[in-house]
Amino acid sequence: MPGTPQAADAVEYIRAQMKRAGLEPGYHGRWIQDVPLVTLTPATSPVLEVTSDHGSLRLNQGSDVVVWTKTPKSLVSLHDSEMVFVGYGIVAPDAGWDDYKGADVRGKTVVMLVNDPDWQSSDSTGPFGGKRLSYYGRYTYKFEEAARHGANAALIIHRTDAAGYPFKVLVNTNAGPKVQIDDPSDPKDHASVEGWISQSSAKDVFDLAGLDLEAQMSNAGTREFHPVPMQLHASVTLKNTISKFKSENVVGILPGQSDPSEAFFFSAHWDHLGTCEPASLGHRICNGAVDNASGVAGVLSLARSFASSPKLRRSVLFIAFTGEEQGLLGSAYYVKHPALPLSDTVGGINIDVMNVFGPTNDVMILHPGLTTLEAPFIATATKQGRKLSPDAFPEQGLYYRSDQLSFARAGVPTLFASSGFQRRTTSNTGMTLAYYFQHVYHTPADTFDPNWDWTGAIEDLEVYRAVGRAFASGGERPTWLPGSEFGFPNSTRKPVTDVHKDLLPNL
Ligand SMILES: [Zn+2]
Structure with a gap:
């Protein structure tokens, strides 16, 4: 450790x-590359408040949501941030898919679905490789894409069948202390607040917005999907204690x-x-x-x-x-x-x-x-x-x-x-x-x-x-094969440089 x-x-x-x-x-x-790390330990159990003109919801950490920040500050808060449903939250030029369609979500809270649009397919065909998990279906990617769009908060709607694990796994993995790189040169490449919302709480949120979650889910499965302003606002306060330390990579060369x-x-x-x-x-x-x-x-x-x-x-x-x-x-x-x-x-x-x-x-x-x-x-x-x-x-x-x-x-x-x-x-x-x-x-x-x-x-x-x-x-260099997610041959996608904690445990 x-x-x-x-x-x-x-x-x-x-x-x-x-x-x-x-x-x-x-x-x-x-021999040693020092790696500066920081642990963020939650000092309180946050409550996510969602408000509309007609009412409000209080979503509790652990049962309804699990939210966190990766910003190494003792206090991070989100105040009345406009909520926008962005489908699967995917921008994949290689697959001809864009869930954001140029929507301005800067400073807003994006809400999105887990996995990718063809996850229910029985084979490995489809724009996102069918049942094979594509990088676009991975939750880390969704958080990165939200950050690239300038969102202030990003929430993924959990579904056990699509995620492959129950909500409590998410809570166990994400509600406790988080270790991350403490790198002052690190560009801001994640939203201040990230998290997951349980499927039943998501239904409550969509009900409050006057939206049908099931209908919105099926709508999100098409290329024609457009972001949906939810006429809701999200607020949450995250308090952490910060502790810095370092670890080491060991590097040898011939x-x-x-x-x-x-x-x-x-x-x-x-x-x-x-x-x-x-x-x-x-x-x-x-x-x-x-x-x-x-x-x-x-x-x-x-x-x-x-x-x-x-x-x-x-x-x-x-x-x-x-x-x-x-x-x-x-x-x-x-x-x-x-x-x-x-x-x-x-x-x-x-x-x-x-x-x-x-x-x-x-x-x-x-x-x-x-x-x-x-x-x-x-x-x-x-x-x-x-x-x-x-x-x-x-x-x-x-x-x-x-x-x-x-x-x-x-x-x-x-x-x-x-x-x-x-x-x-x-x-x-x-x-x-x-x-x-x-x-x-x-x-x-x-x-x-x-x-x-x-x-x-x-x-x-x-x-x-x-x-x-x-x-x-040899003189030849390895290359990406055509169609691989990481070659980005014709895409304007910038290489991503931050890594979020993996949810399925890292191997
Ligand atoms: Zn391992």
């Missing part, structure tokens, strides 16, 4: 291992032979949750042995392998990020303050959770179809005799839930992949990757087991090494 004495031990261990592997300090001559300013990177987050539930396992300490000590071990072994081979044309960066679990914080800070210019960071592979449960006959690319990193990945796995299986969790948007997202949003092509689920042998530990994700992930049971079988992890690392070697030694 960032900011603890144990975190300092982990950082020092990784630094020492990188040095021992033969890397050089990678962050402007240092300088390139002829193009040292260009780099390929491998990364993994070193942080985990500290403590978590359930306590029934006898303790609440979350070691995160698989998530993500295994990934850090993978990056360190790649470092040893690359360091013991001849120098390549481009540099290779090895990065262990902090604060991933708290919102991809270390990687978000890194892309704003990179070791080498991001324009020359040609691509990379992020590792989050290695398969230590034995070899498989298949591999998975999470969110396939994004970049040209995938072709050598598939070719190398095929040479190993492994098949490519489809992303097992397209609706969960795993690609958006670890540090590769920070790079993708900054325009750097990144690959996120894994062993598949087709086992080649019986697990030594009785555990499988699928079982791990269902029952062990983010619980105190994620501890080291000496019986782990690293064969599958090693095969995955061999594939990552081949991809990294191809792009670190």
Whole structure:
């Protein structure tokens, strides 16, 4: 957990291992990139007041709404802010979709729906990839888009089926202290107030506005949708105590032979949750042995392998990020303050959770179809005799839930992949990757087991090494594939630079 004495031990261990592997300090001559963080702890339980000419509603934190601020000030308030319903809150030039239609929502409170317009589709076709979660459907994107439009507050209407989790998960995740980057150069890229409103409270709000929520929802599912002024006003006061601290990214480099300013990177987050539930396992300490000590071990072994081979044309960066679990914080800070210019960071592979449960006959690319990193990945796995299986969790948007997202949003092509689920042998530990994700992930049971079988992890690392070697030694750069959400080939969309805490927990 960032900011603890144990975190300092982990950082020092990784630094020492990188040095021992033969890397050089990678962050402007240092091993460590300091990441300034700030914790905002709610001092009171806020009440969101919604008023109209005919009446008012008081929406309570925890039961009706969950609202927060990311502005590191002890007092943030919203006073009589005009409310506007903006459908799904999506502006997607690549999909020919614009829910804002040029409406001026500066200083206002935008209210929007969770997920994207074709989320109920049974397959993966449609303007937003059907049931596959698109980045436009992710709540982080909606908050960013609202901020880009100058909204003062942004509220998403919850629906368990569309969100994939009940409202209480949102409350648990968002009502408590929030850690974020404390960066004075940070542009204002989130609304002062963000939050979620329960579906039943949303119905009350729409009733107060004289609007039919169901009708508005179906209206929002069309390209013709126009923002709806609700003739309502929102007010809320948020009080927080502010506490600043710092954590560390660890960065090692193997300088390139002829193009040292260009780099390929491998990364993994070193942080985990500290403590978590359930306590029934006898303790609440979350070691995160698989998530993500295994990934850090993978990056360190790649470092040893690359360091013991001849120098390549481009540099290779090895990065262990902090604060991933708290919102991809270390990687978000890194892309704003990179070791080498991001324009020359040609691509990379992020590792989050290695398969230590034995070899498989298949591999998975999470969110396939994004970049040209995938072709050598598939070719190398095929040479190993492994098949490519489809992303097992397209609706969960795993690609958006670890540090590769920070790079993708900054325009750097990144690959996120894994062993598949087709086992080649019986697990030594009785555990499988699928079982791990269902029952062990983010619980105190994620501890080291000496019986782990690293064969599958090693095969995955061999594939990552081949991809990294191809792009670190060749002249070609990885690129985004046409139609991927992050290439923005014909769009005026600015790359987004802030990362909001992920709701489905980060991997
Ligand atoms: Zn993780």
